[in-house]
Amino acid sequence: MKKKIEISQAEIDHLKVKDRRMSDLIEYLGEINRYYTPDPFTSLAQSIVYQQLSGSAADSIWKKVNNILPKLTPEAVAAVPENKLKEAGLSERKVNYLNNLAEAVLENNVQLAKIEELSDEEIIEQLTAVKGIGRWTAEMFLIFSLVRRNVISYHDLGIRKGIQWFYGLKSEPTEKDFKKFERNFSPYNTAASFYIWEITAQNLDQVFKNAGELSTANKVAYYDSPIGLIELQASQGELLRLHFQEVKRYQEGEAAVLAAAKKQLDEYFEGERKKFKLPLRIEGTDFQESVWRQLREIPYGATFSYKEVAEAIGNNKAYRAVGNANNKNSIPVIIPCHRVTASSGKIGGYGAGIWRKKWLLEHEKKNKL
Template identity: 40%
Template sequence: MVYLKYDLNDEKVQYLIRTDKTLERLIRYIGTSELAMEKDGFKCLVKYIVGQQISDKARETIWQRICTIFGNVTPDIMFSTGTSDLREVGLSSRKVEYIKILAESVVEKRIDFEEFKNFSNEEIITRLTALKGIGQWTAEMYLIFSLGRENVLSKGDGTIRRTIQWMYGLEDLPSSKELAKYFTNWNEYATIVSSYLWKSISLGLTQKPFDEAILGQGG
Protein backbone atom coordinates (compact mmCIF):
# COMPACT_ATOMS: atom_id res chain seq x y z
CA MET A 1 0.00 0.00 0.00
CA VAL A 2 1.31 3.44 -0.98
CA TYR A 3 0.58 6.35 1.36
CA LEU A 4 0.80 10.11 1.07
CA LYS A 5 2.01 11.24 4.49
CA TYR A 6 2.09 14.70 6.03
CA ASP A 7 3.60 15.81 9.31
CA LEU A 8 4.89 18.90 11.12
CA ASN A 9 8.19 18.78 9.22
CA ASP A 10 6.41 19.32 5.92
CA GLU A 11 6.67 22.91 4.59
CA LYS A 12 3.09 22.71 3.30
CA VAL A 13 1.83 21.72 6.74
CA GLN A 14 3.87 24.53 8.28
CA TYR A 15 2.19 26.96 5.91
CA LEU A 16 -1.25 25.67 6.85
CA ILE A 17 -0.73 26.02 10.60
CA ARG A 18 0.29 29.65 10.10
CA THR A 19 -3.03 30.45 8.43
CA ASP A 20 -5.44 29.54 11.23
CA LYS A 21 -5.10 28.99 14.98
CA THR A 22 -7.86 26.39 15.17
CA LEU A 23 -6.42 24.36 12.33
CA GLU A 24 -2.99 24.68 13.93
CA ARG A 25 -4.28 23.15 17.16
CA LEU A 26 -5.82 20.22 15.28
CA ILE A 27 -2.74 19.54 13.17
CA ARG A 28 -0.35 19.77 16.13
CA TYR A 29 -2.55 17.37 18.11
CA ILE A 30 -2.79 14.79 15.31
CA GLY A 31 0.78 15.18 14.11
CA THR A 32 0.90 12.87 11.09
CA SER A 33 -1.89 12.26 8.61
CA GLU A 34 -1.84 9.81 5.75
CA LEU A 35 -3.87 8.97 2.69
CA ALA A 36 -3.92 5.41 1.36
CA MET A 37 -3.41 5.68 -2.39
CA GLU A 38 -4.72 3.48 -5.19
CA LYS A 39 -2.66 4.42 -8.23
CA ASP A 40 -4.72 2.24 -10.58
CA GLY A 41 -7.37 4.68 -11.77
CA PHE A 42 -9.99 2.07 -12.58
CA LYS A 43 -9.65 0.32 -9.21
CA CYS A 44 -9.81 3.65 -7.40
CA LEU A 45 -13.03 4.65 -9.11
CA VAL A 46 -14.62 1.25 -8.52
CA LYS A 47 -13.72 1.51 -4.84
CA TYR A 48 -15.43 4.88 -4.52
CA ILE A 49 -18.44 3.84 -6.56
CA VAL A 50 -18.76 1.05 -4.01
CA GLY A 51 -18.47 3.70 -1.28
CA GLN A 52 -21.23 5.98 -2.53
CA GLN A 53 -23.75 6.73 0.25
CA ILE A 54 -22.46 4.08 2.66
CA SER A 55 -20.04 4.26 5.59
CA ASP A 56 -16.28 3.88 5.15
CA LYS A 57 -16.45 0.64 7.13
CA ALA A 58 -19.14 -0.82 4.88
CA ARG A 59 -17.21 0.28 1.80
CA GLU A 60 -14.03 -1.42 2.99
CA THR A 61 -15.90 -4.65 3.78
CA ILE A 62 -17.41 -4.85 0.29
CA TRP A 63 -14.22 -3.69 -1.40
CA GLN A 64 -12.09 -6.33 0.32
CA ARG A 65 -14.68 -8.94 -0.66
CA ILE A 66 -14.44 -7.85 -4.30
CA CYS A 67 -10.63 -7.98 -4.24
CA THR A 68 -10.65 -11.43 -2.63
CA ILE A 69 -13.19 -12.97 -4.98
CA PHE A 70 -12.15 -11.38 -8.26
CA GLY A 71 -8.45 -10.92 -7.60
CA ASN A 72 -7.13 -8.24 -9.93
CA VAL A 73 -9.98 -5.74 -10.39
CA THR A 74 -9.61 -4.84 -14.06
CA PRO A 75 -12.02 -3.34 -16.61
CA ASP A 76 -12.10 -6.61 -18.57
CA ILE A 77 -12.94 -8.68 -15.49
CA MET A 78 -15.62 -6.31 -14.22
CA PHE A 79 -17.19 -5.95 -17.68
CA SER A 80 -17.33 -9.71 -18.30
CA THR A 81 -18.49 -10.74 -14.81
CA GLY A 82 -22.19 -11.50 -14.54
CA THR A 83 -24.46 -9.04 -12.78
CA SER A 84 -25.63 -11.68 -10.29
CA ASP A 85 -22.02 -12.48 -9.33
CA LEU A 86 -21.33 -8.82 -8.61
CA ARG A 87 -24.58 -8.47 -6.68
CA GLU A 88 -23.55 -11.36 -4.44
CA VAL A 89 -20.60 -9.39 -3.01
CA GLY A 90 -23.02 -6.80 -1.63
CA LEU A 91 -23.35 -4.33 -4.49
CA SER A 92 -26.67 -2.78 -5.40
CA SER A 93 -27.94 -3.28 -8.94
CA ARG A 94 -27.30 0.40 -9.64
CA LYS A 95 -23.67 0.21 -8.53
CA VAL A 96 -23.15 -2.89 -10.67
CA GLU A 97 -24.51 -0.90 -13.62
CA TYR A 98 -22.19 2.03 -12.86
CA ILE A 99 -19.12 -0.22 -12.59
CA LYS A 100 -19.96 -1.92 -15.87
CA ILE A 101 -20.44 1.43 -17.65
CA LEU A 102 -17.05 2.58 -16.38
CA ALA A 103 -15.40 -0.72 -17.36
CA GLU A 104 -16.87 -0.55 -20.86
CA SER A 105 -15.67 3.05 -21.25
CA VAL A 106 -12.12 2.01 -20.36
CA VAL A 107 -12.18 -1.12 -22.55
CA GLU A 108 -13.42 0.94 -25.50
CA LYS A 109 -10.77 3.60 -24.74
CA ARG A 110 -13.25 6.42 -24.15
CA ILE A 111 -11.58 6.84 -20.75
CA ASP A 112 -7.76 6.90 -20.68
CA PHE A 113 -6.25 7.19 -17.21
CA GLU A 114 -2.75 7.85 -18.55
CA GLU A 115 -4.14 10.83 -20.46
CA PHE A 116 -5.82 12.10 -17.29
CA LYS A 117 -2.45 12.68 -15.63
CA ASN A 118 -1.96 15.72 -17.86
CA PHE A 119 -5.48 17.11 -17.42
CA SER A 120 -6.63 19.76 -14.96
CA ASN A 121 -8.94 18.80 -12.10
CA GLU A 122 -11.85 20.46 -13.88
CA GLU A 123 -11.22 18.60 -17.14
CA ILE A 124 -11.05 15.26 -15.36
CA ILE A 125 -14.22 15.91 -13.37
CA THR A 126 -16.04 16.88 -16.57
CA ARG A 127 -14.94 13.69 -18.35
CA LEU A 128 -15.75 11.39 -15.44
CA THR A 129 -19.10 12.89 -14.49
CA ALA A 130 -20.27 12.40 -18.06
CA LEU A 131 -20.49 8.70 -17.15
CA LYS A 132 -23.65 7.49 -15.44
CA GLY A 133 -23.03 6.81 -11.75
CA ILE A 134 -19.95 9.00 -11.33
CA GLY A 135 -20.77 12.27 -9.62
CA GLN A 136 -18.65 15.13 -8.37
CA TRP A 137 -17.66 13.40 -5.11
CA THR A 138 -16.54 10.17 -6.79
CA ALA A 139 -14.48 12.11 -9.33
CA GLU A 140 -12.88 14.15 -6.53
CA MET A 141 -11.95 10.97 -4.64
CA TYR A 142 -10.18 9.80 -7.81
CA LEU A 143 -8.25 13.08 -7.99
CA ILE A 144 -7.14 12.67 -4.39
CA PHE A 145 -6.61 8.96 -3.93
CA SER A 146 -5.30 8.00 -7.37
CA LEU A 147 -3.61 11.11 -8.78
CA GLY A 148 -2.57 12.54 -5.40
CA ARG A 149 -3.75 16.05 -6.27
CA GLU A 150 -3.23 18.26 -3.22
CA ASN A 151 -5.62 21.05 -4.19
CA VAL A 152 -8.97 19.22 -4.05
CA LEU A 153 -11.78 20.37 -1.79
CA SER A 154 -14.77 18.04 -1.90
CA LYS A 155 -17.48 20.46 -0.84
CA GLY A 156 -20.08 17.71 -0.81
CA ASP A 157 -18.10 15.44 1.52
CA GLY A 158 -20.18 15.03 4.67
CA THR A 159 -17.21 14.19 6.89
CA ILE A 160 -15.40 17.39 5.95
CA ARG A 161 -18.51 19.48 6.59
CA ARG A 162 -19.17 17.81 9.96
CA THR A 163 -15.56 18.27 11.07
CA ILE A 164 -15.53 21.96 10.18
CA GLN A 165 -18.78 22.33 12.14
CA TRP A 166 -17.11 20.64 15.12
CA MET A 167 -13.84 22.60 14.89
CA TYR A 168 -15.49 26.00 14.82
CA GLY A 169 -18.49 25.23 17.03
CA LEU A 170 -21.01 25.98 14.28
CA GLU A 171 -24.68 25.53 15.06
CA ASP A 172 -25.44 24.07 11.62
CA LEU A 173 -23.51 22.15 9.00
CA PRO A 174 -21.74 24.64 6.72
CA SER A 175 -23.14 24.95 3.21
CA SER A 176 -20.86 24.45 0.22
CA LYS A 177 -20.35 28.21 -0.01
CA GLU A 178 -19.58 28.51 3.69
CA LEU A 179 -17.17 25.59 3.49
CA ALA A 180 -15.35 27.24 0.60
CA LYS A 181 -14.86 30.36 2.73
CA TYR A 182 -13.13 28.35 5.46
CA PHE A 183 -10.83 26.91 2.81
CA THR A 184 -10.01 30.27 1.21
CA ASN A 185 -6.43 30.27 2.52
CA TRP A 186 -6.06 26.51 2.10
CA ASN A 187 -7.13 26.01 -1.53
CA GLU A 188 -3.67 25.06 -2.78
CA TYR A 189 -3.42 22.36 -0.09
CA ALA A 190 -7.10 21.57 0.49
CA THR A 191 -6.39 17.83 0.24
CA ILE A 192 -3.87 18.05 3.09
CA VAL A 193 -6.37 19.86 5.31
CA SER A 194 -8.98 17.26 4.40
CA SER A 195 -6.62 14.46 5.39
CA TYR A 196 -6.39 15.91 8.91
CA LEU A 197 -10.16 16.40 9.06
CA TRP A 198 -10.78 12.79 8.01
CA LYS A 199 -8.26 11.55 10.55
CA SER A 200 -9.93 13.51 13.35
CA ILE A 201 -13.05 11.45 12.68
CA SER A 202 -11.17 8.14 12.57
CA LEU A 203 -9.47 8.99 15.87
CA GLY A 204 -12.84 9.67 17.49
CA LEU A 205 -11.94 13.27 18.34
CA THR A 206 -15.29 14.66 17.22
CA GLN A 207 -17.08 12.72 19.95
CA LYS A 208 -16.10 15.53 22.34
CA PRO A 209 -16.25 19.31 21.94
CA PHE A 210 -13.20 20.62 20.08
CA ASP A 211 -11.60 22.39 23.05
CA GLU A 212 -11.99 19.32 25.22
CA ALA A 213 -10.67 16.93 22.56
CA ILE A 214 -7.65 19.09 21.73
CA LEU A 215 -6.95 20.09 25.32
CA GLY A 216 -3.60 21.75 25.80
CA GLN A 217 -2.95 22.40 22.11
CA GLY A 218 -2.75 26.15 21.56
CA GLY A 219 -4.51 28.93 23.38
Protein backbone atom coordinates in the same frame (compact mmCIF):
# COMPACT_ATOMS: atom_id res chain seq x y z
CA MET B 1 -1.78 -2.25 -3.37
CA LYS B 2 -2.26 0.88 -1.30
CA LYS B 3 0.57 3.29 -0.60
CA LYS B 4 0.96 5.90 2.12
CA ILE B 5 0.26 9.52 1.24
CA GLU B 6 3.19 11.61 2.41
CA ILE B 7 2.34 15.05 3.80
CA SER B 8 5.35 17.31 3.29
CA GLN B 9 6.73 19.66 5.90
CA ALA B 10 6.09 22.53 3.48
CA GLU B 11 2.37 21.65 3.46
CA ILE B 12 2.24 21.43 7.25
CA ASP B 13 4.10 24.72 7.68
CA HIS B 14 1.74 26.44 5.23
CA LEU B 15 -1.37 25.23 7.06
CA LYS B 16 0.05 26.26 10.43
CA VAL B 17 0.92 29.76 9.27
CA LYS B 18 -2.54 30.33 7.79
CA ASP B 19 -4.54 29.79 10.98
CA ARG B 20 -3.53 29.30 14.61
CA ARG B 21 -6.48 26.93 15.05
CA MET B 22 -5.14 24.69 12.30
CA SER B 23 -1.70 24.86 13.88
CA ASP B 24 -3.19 23.71 17.19
CA LEU B 25 -5.12 20.93 15.42
CA ILE B 26 -1.98 19.65 13.69
CA GLU B 27 0.02 19.78 16.92
CA TYR B 28 -2.73 17.95 18.79
CA LEU B 29 -3.12 15.18 16.20
CA GLY B 30 0.52 14.64 15.37
CA GLU B 31 1.28 12.38 12.40
CA ILE B 32 -1.75 11.00 10.59
CA ASN B 33 -1.79 8.17 8.08
CA ARG B 34 -3.73 8.19 4.82
CA TYR B 35 -3.30 5.84 1.87
CA TYR B 36 -3.97 5.92 -1.87
CA THR B 37 -4.62 3.35 -4.60
CA PRO B 38 -2.21 4.07 -7.49
CA ASP B 39 -4.22 2.18 -10.14
CA PRO B 40 -6.98 4.58 -11.23
CA PHE B 41 -9.46 1.96 -12.48
CA THR B 42 -9.18 -0.04 -9.25
CA SER B 43 -9.68 3.13 -7.23
CA LEU B 44 -12.82 4.10 -9.13
CA ALA B 45 -14.26 0.58 -9.04
CA GLN B 46 -13.69 0.42 -5.30
CA SER B 47 -15.39 3.76 -4.77
CA ILE B 48 -18.49 2.43 -6.56
CA VAL B 49 -18.52 -0.75 -4.46
CA TYR B 50 -18.18 1.23 -1.22
CA GLN B 51 -20.96 3.74 -1.96
CA GLN B 52 -23.56 3.93 0.84
CA LEU B 53 -22.18 0.89 2.69
CA SER B 54 -20.64 0.53 6.14
CA GLY B 55 -16.91 -0.17 6.20
CA SER B 56 -17.16 -3.83 7.22
CA ALA B 57 -19.89 -4.69 4.69
CA ALA B 58 -18.03 -2.92 1.89
CA ASP B 59 -14.74 -4.62 2.84
CA SER B 60 -16.41 -8.03 2.62
CA ILE B 61 -17.95 -7.37 -0.81
CA TRP B 62 -14.75 -5.83 -2.15
CA LYS B 63 -12.79 -8.91 -1.10
CA LYS B 64 -15.25 -11.14 -2.97
CA VAL B 65 -15.08 -8.95 -6.08
CA ASN B 66 -11.28 -9.27 -6.05
CA ASN B 67 -11.57 -13.05 -5.75
CA ILE B 68 -13.79 -13.06 -8.85
CA LEU B 69 -11.58 -10.55 -10.66
CA PRO B 70 -8.02 -10.98 -9.37
CA LYS B 71 -6.89 -8.72 -12.22
CA LEU B 72 -9.30 -5.79 -12.08
CA THR B 73 -9.37 -4.16 -15.50
CA PRO B 74 -12.11 -2.62 -17.68
CA GLU B 75 -11.86 -5.66 -19.99
CA ALA B 76 -12.31 -8.07 -17.07
CA VAL B 77 -15.35 -6.21 -15.72
CA ALA B 78 -16.96 -6.09 -19.16
CA ALA B 79 -16.41 -9.84 -19.63
CA VAL B 80 -17.55 -11.20 -16.25
CA PRO B 81 -21.17 -12.43 -16.05
CA GLU B 82 -23.34 -10.02 -14.06
CA ASN B 83 -24.67 -12.82 -11.84
CA LYS B 84 -21.11 -13.46 -10.61
CA LEU B 85 -20.83 -9.88 -9.35
CA LYS B 86 -24.26 -10.11 -7.76
CA GLU B 87 -23.16 -13.26 -5.94
CA ALA B 88 -20.36 -11.19 -4.43
CA GLY B 89 -23.02 -8.99 -2.84
CA LEU B 90 -23.26 -6.17 -5.37
CA SER B 91 -26.69 -4.75 -6.13
CA GLU B 92 -27.91 -4.69 -9.73
CA ARG B 93 -27.45 -0.92 -9.71
CA LYS B 94 -23.79 -1.17 -8.69
CA VAL B 95 -23.14 -3.89 -11.26
CA ASN B 96 -24.52 -1.47 -13.86
CA TYR B 97 -22.33 1.33 -12.50
CA LEU B 98 -19.21 -0.85 -12.78
CA ASN B 99 -20.13 -1.76 -16.34
CA ASN B 100 -20.75 1.91 -17.14
CA LEU B 101 -17.27 2.73 -15.86
CA ALA B 102 -15.64 -0.12 -17.81
CA GLU B 103 -17.45 0.93 -21.01
CA ALA B 104 -16.46 4.59 -20.58
CA VAL B 105 -12.80 3.62 -20.21
CA LEU B 106 -12.83 1.16 -23.11
CA GLU B 107 -14.47 3.75 -25.37
CA ASN B 108 -11.95 6.37 -24.18
CA ASN B 109 -14.64 8.66 -22.77
CA VAL B 110 -12.69 8.45 -19.52
CA GLN B 111 -9.04 8.77 -20.49
CA LEU B 112 -7.27 6.89 -17.71
CA ALA B 113 -4.10 6.55 -19.77
CA LYS B 114 -3.78 10.35 -19.92
CA ILE B 115 -5.50 11.14 -16.61
CA GLU B 116 -2.39 12.68 -15.03
CA GLU B 117 -2.24 15.27 -17.81
CA LEU B 118 -5.74 16.61 -17.07
CA SER B 119 -6.71 19.35 -14.63
CA ASP B 120 -8.85 18.57 -11.60
CA GLU B 121 -11.97 20.01 -13.20
CA GLU B 122 -11.36 18.19 -16.49
CA ILE B 123 -11.13 14.91 -14.58
CA ILE B 124 -14.29 15.68 -12.61
CA GLU B 125 -16.11 16.54 -15.85
CA GLN B 126 -15.12 13.24 -17.47
CA LEU B 127 -15.94 11.09 -14.45
CA THR B 128 -19.29 12.66 -13.60
CA ALA B 129 -20.46 11.98 -17.17
CA VAL B 130 -20.41 8.29 -16.19
CA LYS B 131 -23.68 7.21 -14.56
CA GLY B 132 -22.84 6.07 -11.04
CA ILE B 133 -20.05 8.55 -10.41
CA GLY B 134 -20.96 11.85 -8.76
CA ARG B 135 -18.81 14.84 -7.94
CA TRP B 136 -17.95 13.53 -4.44
CA THR B 137 -16.66 10.25 -5.90
CA ALA B 138 -14.63 12.17 -8.46
CA GLU B 139 -13.12 14.41 -5.78
CA MET B 140 -12.23 11.39 -3.63
CA PHE B 141 -10.56 9.89 -6.72
CA LEU B 142 -8.44 13.02 -7.10
CA ILE B 143 -7.26 12.58 -3.51
CA PHE B 144 -7.06 8.84 -3.00
CA SER B 145 -5.74 7.76 -6.40
CA LEU B 146 -4.04 10.73 -8.04
CA VAL B 147 -2.97 12.41 -4.75
CA ARG B 148 -3.80 15.86 -6.05
CA ARG B 149 -2.71 18.38 -3.42
CA ASN B 150 -5.45 21.01 -3.45
CA VAL B 151 -8.74 19.11 -3.13
CA ILE B 152 -11.44 19.53 -0.50
CA SER B 153 -15.05 18.47 -0.97
CA TYR B 154 -18.08 20.46 0.08
CA HIS B 155 -20.11 17.35 -0.72
CA ASP B 156 -18.41 15.37 2.06
CA LEU B 157 -20.36 15.30 5.33
CA GLY B 158 -17.23 14.75 7.42
CA ILE B 159 -15.63 17.85 5.89
CA ARG B 160 -18.71 19.99 6.51
CA LYS B 161 -19.06 18.77 10.11
CA GLY B 162 -15.34 19.29 10.67
CA ILE B 163 -15.40 22.86 9.35
CA GLN B 164 -18.47 23.59 11.47
CA TRP B 165 -16.55 22.53 14.58
CA PHE B 166 -13.32 24.19 13.43
CA TYR B 167 -14.94 27.62 13.24
CA GLY B 168 -17.45 27.04 16.06
CA LEU B 169 -20.42 27.51 13.71
CA LYS B 170 -23.96 26.84 14.94
CA SER B 171 -24.79 24.83 11.82
CA GLU B 172 -22.99 23.24 8.90
CA PRO B 173 -21.01 25.75 6.80
CA THR B 174 -22.64 27.51 3.92
CA GLU B 175 -20.83 27.39 0.59
CA LYS B 176 -19.55 30.89 1.43
CA ASP B 177 -18.04 29.61 4.70
CA PHE B 178 -16.58 26.64 2.83
CA LYS B 179 -15.01 28.84 0.16
CA LYS B 180 -13.41 30.95 2.87
CA PHE B 181 -11.81 27.83 4.34
CA GLU B 182 -10.79 26.56 0.90
CA ARG B 183 -9.16 29.86 -0.11
CA ASN B 184 -7.32 30.13 3.18
CA PHE B 185 -5.55 26.77 2.90
CA SER B 186 -4.97 26.68 -0.88
CA PRO B 187 -2.85 25.22 -2.49
CA TYR B 188 -2.75 22.46 0.15
CA ASN B 189 -6.40 21.71 0.77
CA THR B 190 -5.85 17.94 0.52
CA ALA B 191 -3.68 18.01 3.63
CA ALA B 192 -6.24 20.29 5.30
CA SER B 193 -8.93 17.70 4.43
CA PHE B 194 -6.94 14.95 6.15
CA TYR B 195 -6.74 16.94 9.39
CA ILE B 196 -10.41 17.99 9.21
CA TRP B 197 -11.49 14.35 8.74
CA GLU B 198 -9.62 13.41 11.92
CA ILE B 199 -11.86 15.71 13.97
CA THR B 200 -14.80 13.33 13.83
CA ALA B 201 -12.63 10.21 13.42
CA GLN B 202 -11.03 10.94 16.81
CA ASN B 203 -14.19 12.46 18.36
CA LEU B 204 -12.54 15.81 18.99
CA ASP B 205 -15.93 17.42 18.43
CA GLN B 206 -17.17 15.54 21.50
CA VAL B 207 -14.31 16.77 23.71
CA PHE B 208 -13.70 20.36 22.57
CA LYS B 209 -16.30 22.95 21.55
CA ASN B 210 -14.14 24.15 18.67
CA ALA B 211 -10.55 24.33 17.46
CA GLY B 212 -9.90 27.35 19.68
CA GLU B 213 -10.04 25.06 22.73
CA LEU B 214 -7.36 22.63 21.52
CA SER B 215 -4.66 24.44 23.46
CA THR B 216 -4.60 26.82 26.36
CA ALA B 217 -2.00 29.09 27.93
CA ASN B 218 -3.79 28.71 31.28
CA LYS B 219 -2.66 26.41 34.05
CA VAL B 220 -4.91 23.36 34.23
CA ALA B 221 -5.72 20.77 36.88
CA TYR B 222 -8.26 17.97 37.12
CA TYR B 223 -10.34 16.92 40.08
CA ASP B 224 -12.27 13.63 40.34
CA SER B 225 -15.50 14.65 42.05
CA PRO B 226 -18.47 12.44 43.03
CA ILE B 227 -20.38 13.96 40.10
CA GLY B 228 -17.74 13.69 37.41
CA LEU B 229 -14.34 14.90 36.29
CA ILE B 230 -13.80 18.62 36.88
CA GLU B 231 -11.40 20.69 34.80
CA LEU B 232 -9.99 23.75 36.57
CA GLN B 233 -8.19 26.54 34.71
CA ALA B 234 -6.26 29.40 36.27
CA SER B 235 -4.05 32.30 35.22
CA GLN B 236 -1.97 34.81 37.16
CA GLY B 237 -3.07 33.40 40.52
CA GLU B 238 -6.82 33.53 39.78
CA LEU B 239 -9.30 30.77 39.00
CA LEU B 240 -10.91 31.28 35.58
CA ARG B 241 -13.00 28.22 34.83
CA LEU B 242 -14.55 25.12 36.30
CA HIS B 243 -16.12 22.72 33.83
CA PHE B 244 -17.21 19.10 33.91
CA GLN B 245 -15.44 17.05 31.25
CA GLU B 246 -15.55 13.46 30.06
CA VAL B 247 -11.76 13.20 29.65
CA LYS B 248 -8.61 15.07 30.60
CA ARG B 249 -8.04 17.42 27.68
CA TYR B 250 -4.78 19.13 28.63
CA GLN B 251 -1.54 18.40 30.39
CA GLU B 252 -1.79 19.35 34.05
CA GLY B 253 0.29 22.17 35.51
CA GLU B 254 1.04 23.45 38.98
CA ALA B 255 -0.38 26.64 40.50
CA ALA B 256 -1.14 27.58 44.08
CA VAL B 257 -4.71 28.60 43.26
CA LEU B 258 -5.37 25.22 41.61
CA ALA B 259 -4.04 23.36 44.64
CA ALA B 260 -6.21 25.53 46.91
CA ALA B 261 -9.26 24.93 44.72
CA LYS B 262 -8.78 21.16 44.82
CA LYS B 263 -8.39 21.23 48.62
CA GLN B 264 -11.54 23.32 49.06
CA LEU B 265 -13.46 21.07 46.66
CA ASP B 266 -12.38 18.09 48.79
CA GLU B 267 -13.80 19.85 51.86
CA TYR B 268 -16.99 20.82 50.02
CA PHE B 269 -17.74 17.32 48.77
CA GLU B 270 -16.98 15.91 52.22
CA GLY B 271 -19.68 18.23 53.60
CA GLU B 272 -17.26 20.34 55.64
CA ARG B 273 -16.91 23.53 53.58
CA LYS B 274 -19.91 25.82 53.23
CA LYS B 275 -18.29 28.69 51.31
CA PHE B 276 -15.36 28.88 48.92
CA LYS B 277 -12.61 31.41 49.46
CA LEU B 278 -10.63 31.64 46.26
CA PRO B 279 -9.41 34.47 43.99
CA LEU B 280 -11.70 34.38 40.96
CA ARG B 281 -11.65 36.11 37.62
CA ILE B 282 -14.90 35.97 35.69
CA GLU B 283 -15.68 38.60 33.10
CA GLY B 284 -19.06 39.63 31.73
CA THR B 285 -21.38 42.59 31.45
CA ASP B 286 -22.05 44.75 34.52
CA PHE B 287 -25.41 42.99 34.89
CA GLN B 288 -23.91 39.51 34.68
CA GLU B 289 -21.22 40.37 37.21
CA SER B 290 -23.84 41.69 39.62
CA VAL B 291 -25.74 38.39 39.30
CA TRP B 292 -22.61 36.34 39.91
CA ARG B 293 -21.77 38.37 43.02
CA GLN B 294 -25.29 37.80 44.33
CA LEU B 295 -25.06 34.06 43.70
CA ARG B 296 -22.12 33.88 46.11
CA GLU B 297 -24.34 35.44 48.77
CA ILE B 298 -26.98 32.68 48.60
CA PRO B 299 -26.48 30.65 51.81
CA TYR B 300 -25.27 27.08 51.66
CA GLY B 301 -28.23 24.70 51.57
CA ALA B 302 -30.69 27.45 50.54
CA THR B 303 -32.21 28.31 47.18
CA PHE B 304 -33.31 31.57 45.55
CA SER B 305 -35.67 31.86 42.62
CA TYR B 306 -34.58 33.73 39.52
CA LYS B 307 -37.02 36.45 40.54
CA GLU B 308 -35.52 36.72 44.04
CA VAL B 309 -32.04 37.12 42.58
CA ALA B 310 -33.36 39.85 40.28
CA GLU B 311 -34.93 41.64 43.25
CA ALA B 312 -31.73 41.31 45.28
CA ILE B 313 -29.74 43.13 42.61
CA GLY B 314 -32.41 45.83 42.31
CA ASN B 315 -33.87 44.84 38.95
CA ASN B 316 -37.22 43.20 39.67
CA LYS B 317 -38.19 42.40 36.10
CA ALA B 318 -34.87 40.94 35.01
CA TYR B 319 -35.46 37.35 36.12
CA ARG B 320 -35.09 36.01 32.57
CA ALA B 321 -31.78 37.83 32.23
CA VAL B 322 -30.75 36.30 35.56
CA GLY B 323 -31.30 32.88 33.99
CA ASN B 324 -29.10 33.84 31.04
CA ALA B 325 -26.39 35.08 33.41
CA ASN B 326 -26.59 31.78 35.27
CA ASN B 327 -25.90 29.96 32.02
CA LYS B 328 -22.84 32.15 31.40
CA ASN B 329 -21.31 31.32 34.78
CA SER B 330 -17.91 29.79 33.97
CA ILE B 331 -17.11 28.78 37.57
CA PRO B 332 -20.13 26.72 38.73
CA VAL B 333 -20.18 25.01 42.14
CA ILE B 334 -17.77 27.67 43.46
CA ILE B 335 -20.13 30.38 42.19
CA PRO B 336 -23.22 28.39 43.19
CA CYS B 337 -25.66 28.89 40.32
CA HIS B 338 -27.13 25.50 41.28
CA ARG B 339 -28.86 27.27 44.18
CA VAL B 340 -31.14 29.19 41.79
CA THR B 341 -34.47 27.51 41.01
CA ALA B 342 -37.78 28.41 39.40
CA SER B 343 -40.46 30.30 41.38
CA SER B 344 -42.87 27.41 40.71
CA GLY B 345 -40.72 25.15 42.82
CA LYS B 346 -39.30 23.31 39.83
CA ILE B 347 -35.57 22.79 39.86
CA GLY B 348 -34.88 24.85 36.72
CA GLY B 349 -32.05 24.34 34.25
CA TYR B 350 -28.37 23.61 34.76
CA GLY B 351 -25.73 23.62 32.04
CA ALA B 352 -23.79 20.74 33.57
CA GLY B 353 -26.88 18.53 33.72
CA ILE B 354 -30.00 18.56 35.90
CA TRP B 355 -28.84 15.42 37.70
CA ARG B 356 -25.75 17.27 38.93
CA LYS B 357 -27.89 20.17 40.15
CA LYS B 358 -30.12 17.77 42.07
CA TRP B 359 -27.09 16.06 43.57
CA LEU B 360 -25.55 19.36 44.72
CA LEU B 361 -28.80 20.58 46.29
CA GLU B 362 -29.37 17.28 48.09
CA HIS B 363 -25.74 17.21 49.22
CA GLU B 364 -26.02 20.69 50.73
CA LYS B 365 -29.39 19.96 52.32
CA LYS B 366 -27.95 16.84 53.96
CA ASN B 367 -24.86 18.65 55.29
CA LYS B 368 -26.48 22.00 56.12
CA LEU B 369 -26.45 21.60 59.89
